[in-house]
Amino acid sequence: GAVVSQHPSWVICKSGTSVKIECRSLDFQATTMFWYRQFPKQSLMLMATSNEGSKATYEQGVEKDKFLINHASLTLSTLTVTSAHPEDSSFYICSVSPPGQGLSGQPQHFGDGTRLSIL
């Protein structure tokens, strides 16, 4: 069964709207979750690392004021795209790694992604 639940799966909204995407770890507590973005015909690019109880770590070039990340519990991280514009249209995917296996043995489990279309 699914290890990671991501919601919603598809969002279409007007420019200027803020959109919240949820990522839930279903099978284990996750102190760290990751948010990726994928543009059409491109690979996944890490946007930020979500840390439970502390600030997220953003990759270079990702605006932290535009992409707000909240990791309020050990099973839930949210990504809010604030004042979204058409260039923010993309496929957003979150991932988690199970704890306790050592970094070598840790696979990444991904949500099904959220397709965001800004009109």
Add this chain to the structure above:
Amino acid sequence: KQEVTQIPAALSVPEGENLVLNCSFTDSAIYNLQWFRQDPGKGLTSLLLIQSSQREQTSGRLNASLDKSSGRSTLYIAASQPGDSATYLCAVRPRGTGNQFYFGTGTSLTVIP
């Protein structure tokens, strides 16, 4: 910074053929490498995880190898089927830079019935 490249970018084969997908990475200091499958408009499905101390992993018709010193991994698919058509991504987890994965550019596979 780790860079991951996959060759070829696209591949089309007739059903039943064996095929090899290639992945190369620039920094051999990794914890592990993972192969994923992505169907159009969908999320990622994990296929195989190879730890840095391992040379290969097998699951059904899939076999993945890792040559860490040369920065290469291959995904071998035996007796390909139309249902194998998808984009295949490899990702590496570098040492010392946190827990994130760096993804390759992907290989789009089409298996023709």
